[in-house]
Amino acid sequence: xxxxxxxxxxxxxxxxxxxxxxxxxxxxxxxxxxxxxxxxxxxxxxxxxxxxxxxxxxxxxxxxxxxxxxxxxxxxxxxxxxxxxxxxxxxxxxxxxxxxxxxxxxxxxxxxxxxxxxxxxxxxxxxxxxxxxxxxxxxxxxxxxxxxxxxxxxxxxxxxxxxxxxxxxxxxxxxxxxxxxxxxxxxxxxxxxxxxxxxxxxxxxxxxxxxxxxxxxxxxx
Numbered sequence: 001x002x003x004x005x006x007x008x009x010x011x012x013x014x015x016x017x018x019x020x021x022x023x024x025x026x027x028x029x030x031x032x033x034x035x036x037x038x039x040x041x042x043x044x045x046x047x048x049x050x051x052x053x054x055x056x057x058x059x060x061x062x063x064x065x066x067x068x069x070x071x072x073x074x075x076x077x078x079x080x081x082x083x084x085x086x087x088x089x090x091x092x093x094x095x096x097x098x099x100x101x102x103x104x105x106x107x108x109x110x111x112x113x114x115x116x117x118x119x120x121x122x123x124x125x126x127x128x129x130x131x132x133x134x135x136x137x138x139x140x141x142x143x144x145x146x147x148x149x150x151x152x153x154x155x156x157x158x159x160x161x162x163x164x165x166x167x168x169x170x171x172x173x174x175x176x177x178x179x180x181x182x183x184x185x186x187x188x189x190x191x192x193x194x195x196x197x198x199x200x201x202x203x204x205x206x207x208x209x210x211x212x213x214x215x216x217x218x219x220x221x
Contacts (some may be wrong), residue, residue, distance in 0.1 A: 021124040022046045027100050028131035031056020034084040036129050041091035048125070049088070050101040050118055056081030057133045061184050063157050075159075096123075103128065139171060152174050156180035160187045169194060178202040178210055185215045191220050 024040050026033045029051030040047040049055075059065065062077030071080075089095070098118035104114050116123045136154035138144060144152055153159040160183060170181040173195030178183045179202075181191050193200075193210070200207050200219075210217060 004200065009012045019048070021113060021126060022048050023125070024048075024127040024210060025050060025114070025123060025125040026129045026131055027116070028057070028133050029053075029085075029095065030131060030133040031059050031081070031084065032133070032174035033057075033131035034081070035130070036131060037088040037093040038084070038091060039055070039220055041088060041093040044092075046065045047092075048096060048123060050096050050098065050100050050116065052097070054097075055085045057097065058135075061155050061157050062179070092163055094122075122193060137172075145152050154182045160184055163188050165189050167192070170209070171195075171197075173197060173200040177204045180208040181217065182206070182209055182213065185217070193217060 004124065022044040024036075026036050026040075026049040027048055032171075033051070034048055034055060034157050037047055037049045044056065054060070056078065058133045059077045060081045064074045065071070065077055065080055066074040068075065068080060085095075098121075100116055100118050102117040104115045104117075112126075114128050116125065116128065139212050153162075156179075163184070164187050166188050167190045168184050170184065171191045171194050173193065177193065177195075178200065181193050184191050194199075200210070202210075210219075
């Protein structure tokens with residue numbers, strides 16, 4: 001971690017005090033942010049990761065991750081993200097919880113110092129890594145916002161038990177949609193997948209599982 005000396009304004013004498021400047025601040029605590037944290041901290045660079053909720057990003061909502069190296073039988077999303085967080089912290093990564101409300105660049109003689117503000121605190125850094133991730137796409141149809149949490153959900157692993165023995169519609173044909181549909185079949189009576197194209201976009205192995213599922217899944221294109 002870099003340290004600069006500045007004059008204290010609170011003392012009658014011109015005393016000097018230390019002000020910490022991080023080598024890097026990572027905004028976002030998903031897989032990308034944690035990976036960056038592991039590499040930087042292991043390289044002995046002063047690194048702060050800022051996450052507004054909890055480390056893991058969308059991966060923490062995934063029931064099983066099968067395409068991550070080293071886990072031939074797959075691993076639960078929350079478990080993998082916990083391991084990544086523990087590894088990063090072990091190397092010295094500091095994690096601060098809050099939403100990055102403002103970023104300001106202060107022109108210096110040699111370096112451009114960036115100031116990141118969260119929770120009424122200011123953190124200084126030489127480098128900012130944006131790893132803010134993604135969020136669920138919305139249909140933007142009437143009633144979607146009003147029914148959010150009351151029938152409209154963006155996370156099957158979070159809300160599937162609420163729909164037990166019901167008929168469910170999943171919108172989308174990519175990996176996420178098909179994974180969610182497959183997970184829902186463990187709880188619901190019937191899943192209807194609505195997709196705007198004439199074929200699914202999900203990887204072949206997921207498509208095979210959908211079509212081979214012993215619970216009827218209707219596909220409407």
